[in-house]
Amino acid sequence: MAYLDHAATTPMVPQAAETMAALLSDCGNASSLHGAGRRARRIVEESREAVAAALGARPSEVVFTGGGTEADNLAVKGIFWSRRDADPRRCRVLVSAVEHHAVMDSAEWLAAREGAVITWLPVDETGRVAPQTLRDALVAEPDDVALVSVMTANNEVGTVQPVDELAAIAREFGVPMHTDAVQAVGQLPLDFAQSGVDAMTVTGHKFGGPLGVAALLLGRDVDCVPVLHGGGQERDVRSGTLDVPAIAAFAVAAELAVKEQPVRAERLRELRNSLVDGVVVAVPDAQLNGEPSLDPLRRLPGNAHFSFPGCEGDALLMLLDARGIECSTGSACSAGVARPSHVLLAMGHDEARARASLRFSLGHTSTDADVAAVIDAIAPVVERARSTSG
Amino acid sequence: MKVLAAMSGGVDSAVAAARAVDAGHDVTGVHLALSPSPASYRSGARGCCSLEDSRDARRAADVLDIPFYVWDVAERFARDVVDDFVAEYAAGRTPNPCVRCNERIKFAAVLDRALALGFDAVCTGHYARLVDGLLHRAVDSGKDQSYVLAVLRPDQLARAMFPLGDTRKPDVRAEAAARGLIVADKPDSHDICFIADGDTRRWLEGRLGSQPGPIVDAQTGDVVGGHDGAYAFTVGQRRGLGVTVPAPDGRPRYVLDVSVVTRTVTVGPEDRLDVRTVLAGEPTWCGPQPTLPWQGLAQLRAHGEVHRCTGEVVDGRLVVRLWDPARGIAPGQTVALYDDTRVVGSATINSTAG
Numbered sequence: 059m060a061y062l063d064h065a066a067t068t069p070m071v072p073q074a075a076e077t078m079a080a081l082l083s084d085c086g087n088a089s090s091l092h093g094a095g096r097r098a099r100r101i102v103e104e105s106r107e108a109v110a111a112a113l114g115a116r117p118s119e120v121v122f123t124g125g126g127t128e129a130d131n132l133a134v135k136g137i138f139w140s141r142r143d144a145d146p147r148r149c150r151v152l153v154s155a156v157e158h159h160a161v162m163d164s165a166e167w168l169a170a171r172e173g174a175v176i177t178w179l180p181v182d183e184t185g186r187v188a189p190q191t192l193r194d195a196l197v198a199e200p201d202d203v204a205l206v207s208v209m210t211a212n213n214e215v216g217t218v219q220p221v222d223e224l225a226a227i228a229r230e231f232g233v234p235m236h237t238d239a240v241q242a243v244g245q246l247p248l249d250f251a252q253s254g255v256d257a258m259t260v261t262g263h264k265f266g267g268p269l270g271v272a273a274l275l276l277g278r279d280v281d282c283v284p285v286l287h288g289g290g291q292e293r294d295v296r297s298g299t300l301d302v303p304a305i306a307a308f309a310v311a312a313e314l315a316v317k318e319q320p321v322r323a324e325r326l327r328e329l330r331n332s333l334v335d336g337v338v339v340a341v342p343d344a345q346l347n348g349e350p351s352l353d354p355l356r357r358l359p360g361n362a363h364f365s366f367p368g369c370e371g372d373a374l375l376m377l378l379d380a381r382g383i384e385c386s387t388g389s390a391c392s393a394g395v396a397r398p399s400h401v402l403l404a405m406g407h408d409e410a411r412a413r414a415s416l417r418f419s420l421g422h423t424s425t426d427a428d429v430a431a432v433i434d435a436i437a438p439v440v441e442r443a444r445s446t447s448g
Numbered sequence: 449m450k451v452l453a454a455m456s457g458g459v460d461s462a463v464a465a466a467r468a469v470d471a472g473h474d475v476t477g478v479h480l481a482l483s484p485s486p487a488s489y490r491s492g493a494r495g496c497c498s499l500e501d502s503r504d505a506r507r508a509a510d511v512l513d514i515p516f517y518v519w520d521v522a523e524r525f526a527r528d529v530v531d532d533f534v535a536e537y538a539a540g541r542t543p544n545p546c547v548r549c550n551e552r553i554k555f556a557a558v559l560d561r562a563l564a565l566g567f568d569a570v571c572t573g574h575y576a577r578l579v580d581g582l583l584h585r586a587v588d589s590g591k592d593q594s595y596v597l598a599v600l601r602p603d604q605l606a607r608a609m610f611p612l613g614d615t616r617k618p619d620v621r622a623e624a625a626a627r628g629l630i631v632a633d634k635p636d637s638h639d640i641c642f643i644a645d646g647d648t649r650r651w652l653e654g655r656l657g658s659q660p661g662p663i664v665d666a667q668t669g670d671v672v673g674g675h676d677g678a679y680a681f682t683v684g685q686r687r688g689l690g691v692t693v694p695a696p697d698g699r700p701r702y703v704l705d706v707s708v709v710t711r712t713v714t715v716g717p718e719d720r721l722d723v724r725t726v727l728a729g730e731p732t733w734c735g736p737q738p739t740l741p742w743q744g745l746a747q748l749r750a751h752g753e754v755h756r757c758t759g760e761v762v763d764g765r766l767v768v769r770l771w772d773p774a775r776g777i778a779p780g781q782t783v784a785l786y787d788d789t790r791v792v793g794s795a796t797i798n799s800t801a802g
Contacts (some may be wrong), residue, residue, distance in 0.1 A: 373565060376476075376517055446564035 060431040062385045064264075064421025065213055065241060068396035071266035071311055071422065078268055078307035088300045089291055098302045109273060112309075112316040113260065115129045115250030121274045121292045122305055125260030126240045128285075129274035130160035132296060133236040133257040134207055138168055140232070141204040143283070143347055146205040147326055152195050152233075154179045154187050155404035161207050161238055162400075178404075179208065180292035183246070184349045184356075185405050192224050203233045210258075211246060214401045214417060215348030216361025218246060225254035234280055238272035239393060240264050240272075244315030244422070245323055245358050256280045260312070262304070266422060267311030271304035274323035318422075326420050327352070327359035331420060334362050336433030341440050343367055347402060347415060360420035365402075365411045369443040374416050377439040386417045449568040451475045451609060454554060455508060455516070457501030459624045459631045460573030460612055462508035466627055467611035468571045469512055471734050475571070477509035477516040480558065482525040482642065511628055519561070521553055530550040534655050537679040540708035541780025544596065544750060545640055551599040559607055566705050569596050569607050577613030581606055585790040588616040598784035598794035599732050632741055649680045656660035659710025663691055664672045666704050666720060681713045684721055684776020691715065702776065722773035722802055728783050731766040738792055745786040746770060748777045748797070759785055766795040773802075 070078075086098030103117070110117040123129045134151070139150045153165045155178045168174035177195050179187045187208055187431065196203060206228045211218045221237050228235040235255040242248055244265040250258050257280060261272035276282055278426060284290075288297030315322070331352060337344050345365040349357035366374060371387035378385060385401075398412035451473040453465035468475045479502050502518060509516035529548045536543035559570050575586035576594040583605055586592040600608065612620055624632035640645040656679055663673035671692040675681065681689075685703040695701050695717065702721055705714040726748065740745075741760040746768050748755070756771040768783055777800045785792040 372517065372519070373561075376515075377565065379515060380476075442564070442566060444559050 060383045060428040061419040062383065062420060062424070062428055064424070064430060065417065065419035066386055067263045067269065067360075068266060068421040070228075070263075070268060070307070071314055073280070073314060074267050074307040074311040075161045077310045078303045080102050081092050081303035081306055084302070088302060089289060091184055100302075101302050101306050102300050105305045108309040111314050112312045113243075113258075113275060114251045115258075115275045116251075116278065117355055118293070119250070119275050119278055121276050121296050122300060122308075123272045123274055123296055124298065124301075125290075127160040127268055129259040129261070129272045130236075130238055131164050132274055132282065132285050133276070134161055134205070135168060135279065135285055136162040136295065137234055137257065138172070138174060138204045138238065140281040142172075144281075144368075145201075147202050149173055150175045150177055150199070150202045152177045152179055152192065152205055152206040152210040154181060156185050156212050156214075156217075156401045157207065157209055158183050158213055158238055159242070161209070161236075162435070165207070175202075181217075181404050183406050184414070185212050185215050185401060187219055188219055188350070189223040189226065189227055192227050195357055196233065200231045200233070203231070204447070206233055208234040208235070208237060210237045210242040210248070211358050212348070212401060213241050214399055215405070216241070216358035216419075217348045218242075218356050218358065221255060222253050225256075229254055234277075241358060243312065244319055245326065246355070247319060250275045257282070262308040262311060265311055265315040267308040268304045271301055272306045273308070281410045311314060313386055321322035322422060323359045324414075326424070327354050329420050329424055329426070330359055330362050332426075333420070333429045333432060336429065337362070337364060337436050340433055340437040341366060344436075345411070347405070347407070348409075358419075360424070362418040362420075364385065364416055364418075365407070365414040366416065366440050366443070367411070367414060369440055370446070371413055371415050373443040373446050374414065374439060378416075378432075378435060381382070381431075381435050383435055386419070386430075387415060414438075449564055450566060451569050451571050452558075452562040452567045453477050453504035453514070453571040453572075454558065455479050456573070456637075457504035457508075457631065458573065458637060459621060459629070460575070462505070462512075462573070462629045462631050463620050464571055464573040464609075464611045465508065465514070466512055466623075466629070468609060469514060471611075473569075473571075475512070475514045477505065477514050478558075478562075478565070479505040479516070479518045479617075480525075480553070481518050481520045481522055483522055486504045507544065508629050509630060511630075519558065520731050524557045525549070525553055525642075526729060528557075533640075534652070536780050537652055538656055538708065539780075540678060540706040542778035543780045544782055545642075546596040546750075547599055547782050550596055555600055555604045555608065556573050559604060563607065565766070571609035571611060573612055574610050575605050575612055575617075576610045577788050578605060578608065578610055579790075579801055581735070584613070585786070585789040585791075586613045592751075594786075594791050595752075595782065595784050598734060598782060598791045600734060601732060605734060619686060628659065633764050634659045645660075652679055659711055661713070663689065663713045663715055665693075665701070666716035668696065671714065672701075675713055678713050679738070680706050681706050683778040689713075689715060718775065719777045719802075723775070723777045723800040724773050725801040726774075726777065726783050726797055727770040727799045727801070728766040728768065728769065728797050731761060731765055731793045731795040733793040734791045735793075738787075741800050742792070742794060744787070745788075747784045747786060748774055749781050754786060757785075764791075765798075779794045 086094035088098040088102045105119045106117045236257040237255045238259045256277045258275040263269040286297045347363045398409045402412035451468045455461045455477045491549045533545045573592045575591040577584040585594045643651045643745040659677040662671040665672045672693040681703045701715040704716045745754040784794040
């Protein structure tokens with residue numbers, strides 16, 4: 059098996075798995091006042107401090123959630139509600155056209171149910187939002203904007219957004235900015251305070267932590283209306299009994315991912331570059347989507363995303379799967395039905411190119427053999443897939 | 449062989465796939481997404497295109513430990529089956545969408561794609577048998593689906609697998625339960641899969657709109673009622689006519705003819721429904737073309753009775769003369785020809801004569 063779908067989820071690092079396993083049979087609700095509760099609380103708070111330190115935030119800015127989707131929903135809806143409550147004119151949300159569905163659909167839900175108006179920030183052919191685009195959108199009518207949400211790095215094509223510049227512009231206009239940084243941890247240098255954003259989503263299973271645990275880094279001064287109501291465990295912004303073993307493992311993985319980021323990124327970049335070179339040699343008309351320069355600060359070092367003209371992505375996926383190569387078409391599914399990627403369409407590609415696309419994403423367990431397997435298989439698979447279309 | 453098992457999410461296709469696995473084939477499950485926006489979770493599991501059906505198919509594939517994919521054939525299905533269904537009704541005919549789906553989707557678009565991807569055969573849960581490459585009725589006569597497969601050519605049948613043809617439905621359910629397939633108790637689908645609530649007339653109304661016209665008595669020539677669209681009527685139909693003027697002879701009236709051009713529905717007594725000659729379109733032969741004229745059996749609707757007949761081809765079109773009259777045969781339906789249990793061929797009915 060060659061696993062090249064780390065952007066979907068990446069294996070847990072052994073240190074995180076060990077931490078989690080050791081805590082699974084311990085009893086203790088971190089909100090309880092007795093000894094067991096205090097022990098649990100201590101683990102949660104130490105984990106919070108570790109996460110904060112690794113990501114450049116203060117401990118009080120770390121809000122643990124049950125996943126990246128929950129954190130995105132909380133940021134987009136919670137900040138929107140809070141901003142609109144403070145000033146009813148603020149009903150506009152500025153969202154990039156290449157966001158993950160967790161952000162995109164939250165915004166669309168606000169538009170459908172809460173009277174929000176969405177301004178989709180267009181991207182260039184590499185998938186990047188130009189800072190001037192945000193400025194123009196804000197200058198037009200700065201008083202009606204509730205928030206800006208632009209992801210740190212795109213999950214499909216790996217394009218890195220100029221988040222610091224965008225955040226500075228949003229700040230100029232006094233508008234809070236959220237960024238979904240789910241794909242970035244461990245692949246890019248990341249610092250919440252330095253970035254200037256007001257909220258940032260990170261999730262465990264994309265950087266070697268467990269599934270089902272994530273954090274919204276939420277600036278101390280940023281008011282956010284809760285989505286989940288209950289005991290108010292997390293800063294009164296998020297309720298629910300804390301998953302102590304998962305949070306501890308999340309923290310271990312986060313520390314490790316950040317510590318090893320420069321080494322990991324360099325290794326991924328080398329592997330990815332040989333993958334791209336090999337695929338283009340094997341299939342000369344393969345089109346690399348996204349940032350062409352492969353600069354690790356402009357494109358995630360583990361991401362390779364191609365269109366193979368004349369093929370359908372799901373046929374390629376199936377043929378590669380049959381050869382033990384696991385990758386993704388990178389597009390959203392409902393009943394498992396592939397839709398042309400909104401990301402590629404937003405980048406100005408046509409539906410045919412969007413449907414012909416395939417994502418290979420590398421991670422901390424990727425090897426030369428994984429890359430070699432793809433390069434070996436890709437030409438016959440593309441040839442076979444071509445005969446199926448038309 | 450590399451076999452693609454079409455899995456609807458129902459019990460039949462799940463057991464069919466399981467049997468293909470048992471037979472030693474390299475099986476991959478595929479669920480055909482027929483609707484561009486699958487209607488979430490529909491109660492009663494009537495169709496085969498809800499999210500729940502897709503999930504059921506995936507679960508069955510998981511239990512069988514075979515790869516599973518969803519293929520989006522919604523566009524083709526909308527064009528070749530749904531649009532055709534509407535156009536046929538609009539033309540005053542009564543189509544059979546399952547026949548079209550087998551002809552143009554399952555054993556055309558899907559089969560072609562499967563072959564191109566390196567598969568050798570497509571396996572479905574249809575109740576029909578293949579004996580030496582020839583299509584036969586299923587052992588379970590109550591479930592037999594050879595009629596809706598009678599549009600398949602020998603080259604298509606050569607790539608088809610129907611593992612359930614020799615088994616009775618209750619045994620298929622028992623087998624599903626024994627295999628741990630959770631769909632074992634799932635109700636059968638009866639209705640047209642793309643009409644969720646089963647109300648075809650209302651569904652057509654939504655697409656064809658109101659086209660009011662008269663209901664005319666064939667014997668007296670009198671207008672005996674009105675309707676909102678001739679397309680909602682099928683030759684042979686008795687119920688739901690809304691005719692208030694009783695027939696002169698007091699006998700029940702049936703739909704004898706549907707004319708979309710004049711928007712007229714003609715009704716009359718049952719004996720006027722008798723059909724002795726069926727004029728159909730270009731025939732499809734499921735095996736070697738028979739020597740013509742040919743004598744055998746004709747079936748004129750799904751689960752309908754069979755009639756002894758003589759078939760011949762005139763100007764490329766199939767003409768079937770029935771030895772005893774059939775009643776209420778609607779243009780648009782398929783006439784399938786049988787030699788005992790073997791399906792010889794079929795054609796779409798264009799018109800009938802007494």
